[in-house]
Amino acid sequence: MSTRLPEPAGRLIDRTRTVAFTFDGRSYEGFEGDTIASALYANGVRVLSRSFKYHRPRGVFTMAGRDANTLVQVGPEPSVLADRRPITSGLAVTAQNVFGRAERDFGAALDKLGRFMPAGFYYKAFFKPKGSWAYWERVLRRMAGLGTVDVHTPHGPFDKQYLFADVAVIGAGPAGIAAAVAAAKAGAEVLLIDENPYLGGALAWGREDPDGSRLRALEASVAAYPTLSVMTDTVCNGWFEDNWLALIRENRLSKLRARAVVMAAGCDGQPAVFRNNDLPGVMLGSAAQRLIRLYGVKPGSRAVIVTSGAEGYEVALDLRDAGVEIACLADLRQDPPAAPGDTHFPVIAGAAVRAAVPGRGGAGVGGAEVARLSADGRLGTSIDRFACDLIVTTVGHHPAAQLLCQTGARLRYDDDAQMFRVAGLPETVFAAGSVDGIFGLESTIADGTRAGSAAAAAIGLDAKSSERPQSAPAGEGAPWPIFPHAEGKDFIDFDEDLQVKDILSSYAEGYDGIELVKRFSTVGMGPSQGRHSALTAARILSRAAGTTVDGAGVTTVRPPVGPEKIGHLAGRAFQPVRLTAMHHRHVALAARMMPAGAWMRPAYYGTPGDRDAAIHAEVMAVRENVGLIDVSTLGGIDIRGPEAAEFMNRFYTFAYLKQPVGRARYVLATDIGGVIIDDGVACRFGDEHFYVTTTTSTSDSVYRQMLWYNAQWRLKVDIANVTAAYAAVNIAGPKSRDVLAAIAADVDLSADACPYMGVREGLVAGLPARLLRVGFVGELGYEIHVPASCGEALWDALMEAGAAHGIRPFGVEAQRLLRLEKGHIIIGQDTDGLTFPDEAGMGWAVSVKKPYFVGARSVAIQRARPPQRLLVGFEMAKDDPLPEECHLVVRDDTITGRVTSVALSPVLGKIVGLAYVAPDQAEEGTAISIKLTDGRLVTARVVKPPFYDPEGDRQAL
Amino acid sequence: MPLALLKRALLGSRVKDRQFIWPGDLKKSYDVVIIGGGGHGLAAAYYLAKNHGITDVAVLERGYVGGGNTARNTAIIRSNYLTPEGVRFYDESVRLFQDLSFELDINLMYSQRGHCTLAHTDAAIRTMRWRAEVNKHLGVNSELVLRDDLAKQVPLLDMSEDVRLPILGALFHPPGSIARHDAVAWGYGGLASHRGVEIHQRTEVTGIEVEDGKVTAVQTNRGRVACGRVLQAVAGNSSEVARMAGIRLPITSIPLQACVSQPLKPFLDPIIVSGSLHVYVSQTPRGELVMGGSTDPYPLYQTRSTLEFKEELMMHLLELFPFLSEVKLLRQWAGTADMTPDFSPVMGETPIRNYYIDAGWGTWGFKATPVSGKRMAETVATGKVPDLIEGFRLSRFTEFDLVGEKGAASVGH
Numbered sequence A: 001m002s003t004r005l006p007e008p009a010g011r012l013i014d015r016t017r018t019v020a021f022t023f024d025g026r027s028y029e030g031f032e033g034d035t036i037a038s039a040l041y042a043n044g045v046r047v048l049s050r051s052f053k054y055h056r057p058r059g060v061f062t063m064a065g066r067d068a069n070t071l072v073q074v075g076p077e078p079s080v081l082a083d084r085r086p087i088t089s090g091l092a093v094t095a096q097n098v099f100g101r102a103e104r105d106f107g108a109a110l111d112k113l114g115r116f117m118p119a120g121f122y123y124k125a126f127f128k129p130k131g132s133w134a135y136w137e138r139v140l141r142r143m144a145g146l147g148t149v150d151v152h153t154p155h156g157p158f159d160k161q162y163l164f165a166d167v168a169v170i171g172a173g174p175a176g177i178a179a180a181v182a183a184a185k186a187g188a189e190v191l192l193i194d195e196n197p198y199l200g201g202a203l204a205w206g207r208e209d210p211d212g213s214r215l216r217a218l219e220a221s222v223a224a225y226p227t228l229s230v231m232t233d234t235v236c237n238g239w240f241e242d243n244w245l246a247l248i249r250e251n252r253l254s255k256l257r258a259r260a261v262v263m264a265a266g267c268d269g270q271p272a273v274f275r276n277n278d279l280p281g282v283m284l285g286s287a288a289q290r291l292i293r294l295y296g297v298k299p300g301s302r303a304v305i306v307t308s309g310a311e312g313y314e315v316a317l318d319l320r321d322a323g324v325e326i327a328c329l330a331d332l333r334q335d336p337p338a339a340p341g342d343t344h345f346p347v348i349a350g351a352a353v354r355a356a357v358p359g360r361g362g363a364g365v366g367g368a369e370v371a372r373l374s375a376d377g378r379l380g381t382s383i384d385r386f387a388c389d390l391i392v393t394t395v396g397h398h399p400a401a402q403l404l405c406q407t408g409a410r411l412r413y414d415d416d417a418q419m420f421r422v423a424g425l426p427e428t429v430f431a432a433g434s435v436d437g438i439f440g441l442e443s444t445i446a447d448g449t450r451a452g453s454a455a456a457a458a459i460g461l462d463a464k465s466s467e468r469p470q471s472a473p474a475g476e477g478a479p480w481p482i483f484p485h486a487e488g489k490d491f492i493d494f495d496e497d498l499q500v501k502d503i504l505s506s507y508a509e510g511y512d513g514i515e516l517v518k519r520f521s522t523v524g525m526g527p528s529q530g531r532h533s534a535l536t537a538a539r540i541l542s543r544a545a546g547t548t549v550d551g552a553g554v555t556t557v558r559p560p561v562g563p564e565k566i567g568h569l570a571g572r573a574f575q576p577v578r579l580t581a582m583h584h585r586h587v588a589l590a591a592r593m594m595p596a597g598a599w600m601r602p603a604y605y606g607t608p609g610d611r612d613a614a615i616h617a618e619v620m621a622v623r624e625n626v627g628l629i630d631v632s633t634l635g636g637i638d639i640r641g642p643e644a645a646e647f648m649n650r651f652y653t654f655a656y657l658k659q660p661v662g663r664a665r666y667v668l669a670t671d672i673g674g675v676i677i678d679d680g681v682a683c684r685f686g687d688e689h690f691y692v693t694t695t696t697s698t699s700d701s702v703y704r705q706m707l708w709y710n711a712q713w714r715l716k717v718d719i720a721n722v723t724a725a726y727a728a729v730n731i732a733g734p735k736s737r738d739v740l741a742a743i744a745a746d747v748d749l750s751a752d753a754c755p756y757m758g759v760r761e762g763l764v765a766g767l768p769a770r771l772l773r774v775g776f777v778g779e780l781g782y783e784i785h786v787p788a789s790c791g792e793a794l795w796d797a798l799m800e801a802g803a804a805h806g807i808r809p810f811g812v813e814a815q816r817l818l819r820l821e822k823g824h825i826i827i828g829q830d831t832d833g834l835t836f837p838d839e840a841g842m843g844w845a846v847s848v849k850k851p852y853f854v855g856a857r858s859v860a861i862q863r864a865r866p867p868q869r870l871l872v873g874f875e876m877a878k879d880d881p882l883p884e885e886c887h888l889v890v891r892d893d894t895i896t897g898r899v900t901s902v903a904l905s906p907v908l909g910k911i912v913g914l915a916y917v918a919p920d921q922a923e924e925g926t927a928i929s930i931k932l933t934d935g936r937l938v939t940a941r942v943v944k945p946p947f948y949d950p951e952g953d954r955q956a957l
Numbered sequence B: 001m002p003l004a005l006l007k008r009a010l011l012g013s014r015v016k017d018r019q020f021i022w023p024g025d026l027k028k029s030y031d032v033v034i035i036g037g038g039g040h041g042l043a044a045a046y047y048l049a050k051n052h053g054i055t056d057v058a059v060l061e062r063g064y065v066g067g068g069n070t071a072r073n074t075a076i077i078r079s080n081y082l083t084p085e086g087v088r089f090y091d092e093s094v095r096l097f098q099d100l101s102f103e104l105d106i107n108l109m110y111s112q113r114g115h116c117t118l119a120h121t122d123a124a125i126r127t128m129r130w131r132a133e134v135n136k137h138l139g140v141n142s143e144l145v146l147r148d149d150l151a152k153q154v155p156l157l158d159m160s161e162d163v164r165l166p167i168l169g170a171l172f173h174p175p176g177s178i179a180r181h182d183a184v185a186w187g188y189g190g191l192a193s194h195r196g197v198e199i200h201q202r203t204e205v206t207g208i209e210v211e212d213g214k215v216t217a218v219q220t221n222r223g224r225v226a227c228g229r230v231l232q233a234v235a236g237n238s239s240e241v242a243r244m245a246g247i248r249l250p251i252t253s254i255p256l257q258a259c260v261s262q263p264l265k266p267f268l269d270p271i272i273v274s275g276s277l278h279v280y281v282s283q284t285p286r287g288e289l290v291m292g293g294s295t296d297p298y299p300l301y302q303t304r305s306t307l308e309f310k311e312e313l314m315m316h317l318l319e320l321f322p323f324l325s326e327v328k329l330l331r332q333w334a335g336t337a338d339m340t341p342d343f344s345p346v347m348g349e350t351p352i353r354n355y356y357i358d359a360g361w362g363t364w365g366f367k368a369t370p371v372s373g374k375r376m377a378e379t380v381a382t383g384k385v386p387d388l389i390e391g392f393r394l395s396r397f398t399e400f401d402l403v404g405e406k407g408a409a410s411v412g413h
Ligand SMILES: Cc1cc2nc3c(=O)[nH]c(=O)nc-3n(C[C@H](O)[C@H](O)[C@H](O)COP(=O)(O)OP(=O)(O)OC[C@H]3O[C@@H](n4cnc5c(N)ncnc54)[C@H](O)[C@@H]3O)c2cc1C
Pocket: B035, B036, B037, B038, B039, B040, B041, B060, B061, B062, B063, B064, B065, B066, B067, B068, B069, B070, B071, B072, B073, B074, B075, B076, B077, B203, B204, B205, B206, B233, B234, B235, B236, B237, B241, B256, B257, B258, B292, B334, B335, B336, B337, B361, B362, B363, B364, B365, B366, B367, B368, B413
């Protein structure tokens, strides 16, 4: 590890602890605190990745996790930022998108073909002659893509957290710290967030704080306020409406609601554009400084620096202090002010790097060509060549304003600062520091204090406002640090391997604005989302189109700011399941459970192998003796109040004003379009009290609709969704009364006292119960609703009392068959998203006498015209091929309908079903053709349901 | 190395290769004004010029060409709809798409992947069978595939039974495809501009003049333009623009979001959709996973992104592909879907004479770009509505003659 510098360089590493890891199969050692990139750099490894299109070698560029050059694969995780991810013992790192290794990639031959692959080349080729795209697509798909997905990756332990703060401060550099302290001082609860493992931002690695005293003072000011909390190593990845912030730290997504936000996320150094400006060894000044101060790594042995302001001189001094020889500093300015202090290195004013010369076998910098600039900023022809292994650039900045832009703020180009600035922030969002173009330590701190106080004032705290400070000149950017080269490889977007000519050719082909240029050339669409290309692209386009940089503009910024894992967003995948009070009884009885809306219900009791036999036995039990089914999942809604009956009358299609107390009545609901949306029964337990059931999957939506309508009607009713408060069963079969009577002694169950469609309240097995004598399955039967806490007790009591009568629990499958025999429809199965009551044969449940119900107008219009289809019953012989639900009814070659329900009825000994048919096929006795999956046509005969007990004697017993 | 690239490299590009020819100032009047320079408006312009020789046409686009929903959609193309009207209509579009790269001389990267709509409940199985049967009856390739076969066909799917909603089967539709959405707009717009159609970007229609029940002119931020006929094709802004002409539409505008992962080496071929889990995903030729779900819970004229959308979507995505948790999201965005009550589009005539409408494209209109462009051009040119789109007329809503596609369009766009 020869390139490590002595302390105090390397503030993040612990030199007493070495960590071994591998890269592309070779072993390396670093120190605890190193990132993958810093450890590799210290080991002399410069090539971390290969570029997307040309497979050019790429290495450290920002050293801040802000570029795509350092994306590597770590085990099953693709696209890991090597300059952010710490090394851990045994970490296995590999290069992405290489044919071989990062150092030796056979894909590099593509670099030579660059001229055949201009922007958008794939739109122009690969599709002629016909059929050829299928071949080329396979080739290109294999070339594309960065990391690989390991299909055995386990779902990691991700989780989520909710946080609240008065003021959230994003970015803990001097501006952010000052803002946080100012807000805390004003009495706010503050959360200060930074993506780095340390506080101080640029102060931690820049030259402004030689003895560290300023940083220590800032750290102390943070510690002084108990109401100021700090989250480091945390990326704020998105701003959403109402200051809802997504924070990611390790495997946790924290969702922070803040009353006000200060964004102090700093800025991104911008690349200079020249030939081979992407070679490993060409990096931002800040990257070199980070290597030195944070990781104690010497960035090179001989450097050329290109700068547009004072910043480059500071970097040069840092490099020199670290023992790097300065070959030359090229200052883009023709008349730079006197260099600060004792430089002692050659400065060429009015000059730029025009090309990096490859060294290290093509995989790094070997030298730099420096050329003079003419007064109008063009490169001259006389060239100075310098041998070097490092080229450092500081030519301007772009605000790290992604979060600010997500709030709706716009970026406007500031011609004085040669940088985009933020405009148009919402009332509770503030920007501070270099993200808003304020540079220099004192100015930044003052700006942070201003923003923090303003944030506190915005939420009603008492805080003094102050003026925005002047920026120090440190941030000076060049207006045009772009030096196209006749032979190209002058990259403006590293992620996408785009060169100057790609923007120009896109424009020339008619892509006349930044949005179209972006979409056509893909500039800014790679993983670094335009951080280092947006400004350059805007500049080049502005010249091509003859507009200002502001006129060319930048494209819309979208979340997330940085990469976020799918696992972060998914969290623990919490998926609530509703279980009925009797669930464990079903499980104990070996029920096969199935999802039903939010619930689980028994499909049948038995193993899949005995499915048919089990259903058959359940059906026969109900028809011959007695069966018990858990119907707790049906929705239950209590409607109480003086206008309860009027409410019912408006919400449902039938008539309810005169429904007697103690009786149940069928309910059918339509939407405003007259389409059936639900059914159930309404029980009137008192003048002012209805208890209505809904189907299993509609309880929430029907309840919501009820509230929605009554918000307009303002009827005096109280609507309560009591679905979860009740457990319910249906006990059905000729012997059901006997079973129930044995445990409901105080309720008179005789046919006179409790007739079909009668309802009662009383004690069943000592439990307070609502008794509904209804008959979905077509036998004598009772629904019994008890408080949910009594569900199991009810179930047990009925099973015990029924044992002597051969009681059997039955599931959804048997119930479906039983109700089909009886000709009852299931909403959602025998109806669809367009079914009107008359079409489904439910016209009888629509009251024509009342003035209004939801959907009345549509139903009336519908009734006034001939129907288009009708739901009918049909039957077929027992041995006919059994159609399946949704097989089509066809006539000649036209589809006239479909089967909605069908089954072989064990009781009737034939196939029975329901189907939509054309109205002229609805006549009893009509033969209809049903088309099976294999295309065969089978004939069925239209009959009038019910198929079983048409007179309804059995349920009226 | 394909010849086309060699030629370009050696000869450089020429005017003929220019994708767009941009017009100068707006003229005072045009025979046809098309409002909206999305895929639909541009396709209609192209077919007006090519099939009907009508080139005195201005496309007025308030932003940039193809920058609306055309730029934001997830580019799924299929014809496995539910109603005969829907299946026939989208089937014609799929057929047009298959040769469209040649017709438009731009590689649309039309990629036939197979479209697989999962069923997790027996109700969903019934709907899938219904679609399969209608599709097959009309000559469209679709099949209901049950659990075991599906596991062989898409081995990456998590077929566990001990999850909340186990996969029971799927509707498999081999013609299902994806394409490069931008290129569709550029192809149509570019060729239309070469044939003399004027495409005016940054030109917003702000008013519509109607005299004696007939449209006569549109007002724009760049002045008034007289016109013989108007075609409105503004997708998410349909109700607002129709209102300018005094027409009320039964349309609700709801944000629809989508997102994309970082590029990955190819591992997923088919397009996978789950209605019950509200998620769909495909992998583009670039290697990105493109993912979306259902519309936002409430209507809004704003294209902001939400965190909740991603959280839900990713949770459900991992139920299908649990191994994706380490993959990273790159970008999310939103568009505006103009939803109709029956989940079918609105095409054809309006109560205003010479004012034609192409709207109600909700979450499903990208795939219809070629067919709607072609058929709307025919409507505008001949004044007669072709049979293929008759069923989608605006008046169907007052006549209760809906084309119910909810079962085929609510999540799988
Ligand atoms: C996230 C998302 C995913 C989708 N996925 C799919 C999919 O997978 N498959 C599919 O088939 N469909 C999908 N869609 C739907 C599809 O994108 C749209 O239906 C389709 O793009 C509509 O095309 P268009 O040309 O009509 O509309 P647009 O492309 O929106 O074009 C309309 C244009 O009109 C312009 N405009 C509006 N008002 C005015 C005015 N007053 N003056 C001038 N110009 C105006 C707009 O700027 C816009 O450019 C999706 C949509 C979204 C949002």
